[in-house]
Amino acid sequence: MGKSPDKSERTESSGETAAKPGTSPSEPLGPEPGADGERTSEFVPLKPLDGPPKPPVREPVGEEAPAPAPDQPPPAQDARREQPPLDLLAQLTNAPAPPGTVARTVRRRLRIWTPLVALLALVFVTVQALRPLPNPKLALTGTTRYTFQGARPELPWPIEGQAVVDIDGLGRMGSYGDMSPLPIGSVAKVMTAYLVLKDHPLKEAEAGPDITVDQKAEDDYTNGVPEKESVVEVRKGQQISEREAIEAIMLPSANNVARLLARWDAGSEQEFIKKMNSAAAELGMTKTQYTDASGLLESTVSTAEDQVKLAERAMADPVFRAIVKMPSYDSTTTSGGSTVETAKKQSNFNKLVPLYGVVGIKTGSTTKAGGNLLFAAEKTVGGTKQLIIGAVFGQHKPSVIDTATQYSKELILAAGEQLKVETAVRKGQVVGTVDDGLGGSTPIAAAGDMAVVGWPGATVTLDIDDNGKGVPHQAQAGTRIGSLTAGAGTGRVAVPVTLNADLTEPSFGSKLLRLG
Known part of the structure; x- marks a missing residue:
């Protein structure tokens, strides 16, 4: 008779599951701790599949697993998954940063900022090195x-009215009288001629455009003769050149031609008068008021000082200067015809021309104005030709023009005697520097003696310039670099200046450190 199977075998064969004490009936039984069979393992994800990651749970095995209490079920599998090994994860992924120190902070910032600073420094150096250099400039040092030694000269001034003596480009030698506005008569024609030549400039040998004589100019001649007004014969329809018209107003002082020029230039006499006053303001003639183009009206007023300012500007025009130094000219508008053979000679009212070096410029007289003369004379001093410009106004001793002329002559001769030449700068004397614009300078010296013209007590201004050619960045010692000048206008003298040492470009350090 065979052996009957034991109880456990029966249970297994019948499909029933025997529960071990302390386990849940629903859980499958695993091998006993210490059993010979392989341990089973269970995969526990580090994070739930449907939620944020959770640390894995280390499940106790073998004898380390505590037995659940008899009356308490073991914890569920999900509960074990929600308790991660925090100590292990903290060591692996969440280790706290070492405590901060000043040295560590400095090192970290250096690692961040050093490359950026180096890049910026490289850009700065490159830009500074490649920037265009400033233009070198000459500076008088x-x-x-x-200043000429001695007391200012006493000149033979008139006993009334006003008088001024200037040396063109060098300054004022002296003046006399109260410079209050007074009538100036035909001296006003200097502004008329100046403006016409400014608006319609001529070359020295050029006659210029023809001007058609209108009825008003003929009527002014016809009416002016019995009135003993200064006029030149003209007839309607005649053609008179611009140059002859200016000769007519500056030498025989033709009032009718002055008004004709005003209409030709500006369209009307009133518009031309506006231009006269505008020009006077531009020249700083603050005590001058023009009310007509000829000066016949006594409301046209000025001062000797203001008219000398105008004369200095007008005499800079070679055509004006050539005309006013003429003793006479041949008119083409007289009744005898317009050819040279029948021309009528018109004399200059300034009787000083061409005596005593006088080269102009204009007389003027009326009953109220008295006698006036605006004059210019040349004087050669030390190989230079100086221009004496002055005025004597408001002379009422008869004959008024002769009185003004006599005082003008005395002033011209006395002023010429006071002019002298002295050496202001010696050859080789350092007079300035070339400034490279970045702090560097190179000395420059006079290439010759500078002789200046003046009179006792006079002060001559020195200056330096590059003659409009610019200063190079590099040049050898001895290179001519410009001129040292004294005075202005016809009184200007100049000597070359040269480098006293080699001129070099600014250093790299100077280029690097420039701020402007």
Whole structure:
């Protein structure tokens, strides 16, 4: 008779599951701890499949697993998954940063900022090195003035009215009287001629455009003769050149031609008068008021000082200067015809021309104005030709024009005697520098003696310029770099200046450190 199977075998064969004490009936039984069979393992994800990651749970095995209490079921599998090994994860992924120190902070910032600073420094150096250099400039470092020794001269001034004597480009030698506005008569025609030549400039040998004589100019001649007004014969329809018209107003002082020029230039006499006053303001003639183009009206007023300002500007025009130094000219508008053979000679009212070096410029007289003369004379001094410009106004001693002329002559001769030449700068004397614009300078010296013209007590202003050619960045010692000048206008003298040492470009350090 065979052996009957034990109880456990029966249970297994019948499909029933025997529960071990302390386990849930629903859980499958695993091998006993210490059993010979392989341990089973269970995969526990580090994060739930449907939620945020959770740390894995280390499940106790073998004898380490505590037995659940008899009356308490074992924890569920999900509960074990929600308790991660925090100590292990903290060591692996969440280790706290070491405590901060000043040295560590400095090192970290250096690692961040050093490359950026280096890049910026490279850009700065490159830009500074490649920037265009400033243009070198000449600077006067020595004396800027030269003063002649001695007391100012006493000139033979008139006993009334006003008088002024200037040396063109050098300054005023002296003046006399109260410079209050007074009538100036035909001296006003200097502004008329100046404006016409400014608006319609001529070359020295050029006659210029023809001007058609209108009825008004003929009527002014016809009416002016019995009135003993200064006029030149003209007839309607005649053609008179611009140059002859200016000769007519500056030598025989033709009032009718002055008004004709005003209409030709500006369209009307009133518009031309506006231009006269505008020009006077531009020249700083603050005490001058023009009310007509000829000066016949006594409401046209000025001063000797203001008219000398105008004369200095007008005499800079070679055509004006050539006309006013003429003793006479041949008119083409007289009744005898318009050919040279029948022309009528018109004399200059300034009887000083061409005596005593006088080269102009204009007389003027009326009953109220008295006698007036605006004059210019040349004087050669030390190989230079100086221009004496002055005025004597408001002379009422008869004959008024002769009185003004006599005082003008005395002033011209006395002023010429006071002019002398002295050496203001010696050859080789350092007079300035070339400034490279970045802090560097190279000395420059006079290439010859500078002789200046003046009179006792006069001060001559010195200056330096590059003659409009610019200053190079590099040049050898001895290179001519410009001129040292004294005075202005016809009184200007100049000597070359040269480098006293090699001129070099600014250093790299100077280029790097420039701020402007």
